[in-house]
Amino acid sequence: MNDDSLAQILLDGTGAILAYALVGLVLFVVGFYMTDLATPGRLITVIRTHRNPNATLLACASTVGVGLIVAVSIFASGGDLMEGLTRTLVFGLVGIVAMTIATLVFDKVVGISIRHLADDSEDKLEPAAILLGVANLMIGFVTAVAVY
Numbered sequence: 001m002n003d004d005s006l007a008q009i010l011l012d013g014t015g016a017i018l019a020y021a022l023v024g025l026v027l028f029v030v031g032f033y034m035t036d037l038a039t040p041g042r043l044i045t046v047i048r049t050h051r052n053p054n055a056t057l058l059a060c061a062s063t064v065g066v067g068l069i070v071a072v073s074i075f076a077s078g079g080d081l082m083e084g085l086t087r088t089l090v091f092g093l094v095g096i097v098a099m100t101i102a103t104l105v106f107d108k109v110v111g112i113s114i115r116h117l118a119d120d121s122e123d124k125l126e127p128a129a130i131l132l133g134v135a136n137l138m139i140g141f142v143t144a145v146a147v148y
Contacts, residue, residue, distance in 0.1 A: 031066035065140020
């Protein structure tokens with residue numbers, strides 16, 4: 001048994017986890033702000049101050065979609081750390097843009113206004129927000145599979 005190789009494996013693995021976590025965090029922030037662009041006003045204000053459940057559901061669904069894209073990008077990256085980080089970052093960014101565009105197109109085709117949902121003065125969860133939330137999840141899933 002070679003203790004040096006175990007220590008090296010643990011050190012390398014820990015470094016890789018931290019590097020992927022950092023790239024993932026960057027992608028989550030980018031994904032949040034891409035969702036912010038698709039909703040009226042500042043998304044965080046609509047969620048925190050207005051306590052709008054529709055905007056919250058859409059932001060959560062987008063975050064899960066981004067998580068799927070990031071996870072599959074990491075899985076598809078292979079063993080080389082630098083190549084994996086680069087692939088995850090590039091495919092993650094492209095996936096987030098693709099997911100945002102697909103979501104906006106879906107909204108237009110189906111005829112649901114994100115602006116109306118995120119600015120609902122009654123602050124009640126709307127069935128249309130649930131539909132868009134599920135669509136966001138599935139668009140993220142499809143985009144993630146396309147990365148692979």
